[in-house]
Amino acid sequence: MSDHIPVHLSTSSVYPENAAYAFDLAERLGYDGVEIMVWTDPVTQEAGALKALARLHRLEIGAIHAPTLLLAQRLWGWEPWGKVERALDLALDVGAQCVVVHPPFRWQRGYAESFVEGVAQRQERWGLPIAVENMFPWRTGASAMQAYLPGPDPRDYPYSDVTFDISHAATAGVDALEMARDLGPRIRHLHLGDSFGSFKDEHLVPGRGDQRCQEVLEHLVRIGFGGVVSLEVGTRKMKPAEREQALAESLAFARRHLGQGHLPGAR
DSSP states (O other), X not given: OOSXXXXXXXXXXXXXXXXXXXXXXXXXXXXXXXXXXXXXXXGGGOHHHHHHHHHHHTOEEEEEEOSOSGGGTTTTOSOHHHHHHHHHHHHHHHTOSEEEEOOOBTTXXXXXXXXXXXXXXXHHHXXXXXXXXXXXXXXXXXXXXXXXXXXXXXXXXXXXXXXXXXXXXXXXXXXXXXXXXXXXGGEEEEEEOBOOOXXXXXXXXXXXXXXXXXXXXXXXXXXXXXXXXXXXXXXXXXXXXXXXXXXXXXXXXXXXXXXXXXXXXXX
């Protein structure tokens, strides 16, 4: 474990810009590394290209986020376990700490029925954590649909490793600090982003919503968290200068509340 908790930038935070842009921006702003969301950008799928970018910018690759999003259903084929296994291979090749996966969609019933056991089996076989991310019901007005099987809340299942996403907890109507405490040492990876708890998964700059982001970070310091904090902030509608300011502000927030005021990016 390093002497401080690394703060990384998810490539999803610069969408629709590509991975090369994310590495360049992460270095200029003072992030410790990058989380790779596997996407249609071919660089996110190619270990050699990712390692070259990491060397060029002197950054770590903290996690590989498997292509399990709704809009990535066709990427790397239709077979879900094949996607997870390919993400594991990529993570091992680039030296990532874990693979981030979402639980199955409810229409992926065969995949869902074997998901808990399948995660454990592949984690053991590859020797790399598969950190299952907390999700949320899909809500419209007074109605809600459980879109994920076996369920969206990892507290209900015996995953040994979890990616805890604060914005997702808000959308699910869950207190972030309470969930972090419940998950305890199972948190392998943190997605830091704020929210007002609306039906939409907001991924705001931390401090611009009303979630307990500061308290979650301070909690991680207290428990000796050995993973990575990854900024997952929505900037799609921002102009380049506005995006850079938002992600600099995000890094400063994380550094400050992790007790890293003396490190690059802190204010």
